[in-house]
Amino acid sequence: MTGDRAPEPGDVAVVACAQTAHRRRTDDLSEVEMLMPVLHEVLESTGLTTADIGFTCSGSSDYLAGRPFSFTMALDGVGAWPPIAESHVEMDGAWALYEAWVKILAGEADTALVYAYGTSSSGSVRDVLTRQLDPYYVAPLWPDAVALAALQAQALLDAGHADEPALAAVAARSRQAALGNPHAQLRGARPQGEYLVRPLRTGDCPPIGDGAVAVVLAAGDRARDLCERPAWIRGMDHRAEAHSLGVRDLTDSPSTRLAAEHAGAFERPVDTAELHAPFTSQEVVLRRALRLDDSVDVNPSGGALAANPVMATGLVRVADAAARVHRGDSRRALAHATSGPCLQQNLVAVLEGDARA
Secondary structure (H helix, E strand, O other): OOOOOOOHHEEEEEEEEEEEOEOOOOOOOHHHHHHHHHHHHHHHOOOOOOOHEEEEEEOOOOHHHHHOOOHHHHHOOOOOOOOOOOEEEEHHHHHHHHHHHHHOOOOOEEEEEEEEEHHHHHOOOOHHHHOOOOOOOOHOOOHHHHHHHHHHHHHHHHOOOOOOHHHHHHHHHHHHHHHHOOOOOOOOOOOOOOEEOOOOOOOOOOOOOOEEEEEEEEEEHHHHHHOOOOEEEEEEEEEEEEOHHHHHHOOOOHHHHHHHHHHHOOOOOOOOOOOOOOOOHHHHHEEEEHHOOOOOOEEOOHHHOOOOOOOOHHHHHHHHHHHHHOOOOOEEEEEEEEEOOOEEEEEEEEOOOOOOO
């Protein structure tokens, strides 16, 4: 318990984060072997042990992993003893972070360990992701993830919100920014390549890769004890679009805008934004929805275009934003995570470096 009262939303902080160097394939590693170094690193950086953690929550997809209850095997990386309070979301790890945040706000824990992993190299992610579509009208057509993103990109081009050179500039900027990110999979200038699905070229699409990420949350004075400069979560919210693509305006993301409003993102300007935009066209949509101008440093880590371990990429965005706050490179940062086709579900978190008085 955290004391006499449950903490306020702004009293919970990310105090530590760690992630793997994301790789094209990890055939030589099990999920446990991939996770254990990250979990050890994030705990050692705070001086905590598994017994000190009040709540543990993970995010992954058994369907992508190709076996049932794979998340229970991954728990071996946390340790079988002592017993822990644990939960799992069949979702990107950013949603596991949300659950842990709520758990702390409810006063049921004062620390939480959140982790996520993705091993999308084991099969055709483009095809597997069709199984999340409308099972009656859309999924039987087997439109893969890139084809659906191309529909969204074409809608943007037709509406005059972007053109192909603008999309190429997003890709070039992201992968150039990744030069300073030791965890990134793709770095530096690369050709846009051939069309994968018009108007998206190879360079407009994310790499396929595997990786893991972990963060530690703590409340109030506990956070200050564990971290010199905590990244306080001033607000967090998630919203979803309609399931049917035919009733949505693919050039806009009202769920992202609504989540940002409820997270307090528009109350004061942010200086950093880590956006979960696997395709260049989706960064254009998110920038417009979040009202981000050129004064905001967008995806200084390189973003999902530099490393995209599916089911962990959203939590990586939070970790990268928090790390900038920890280093003093950012005063107020926004982190975004998405899931589903064409930005269907969206989560926004606002992190600040200044503790509440």
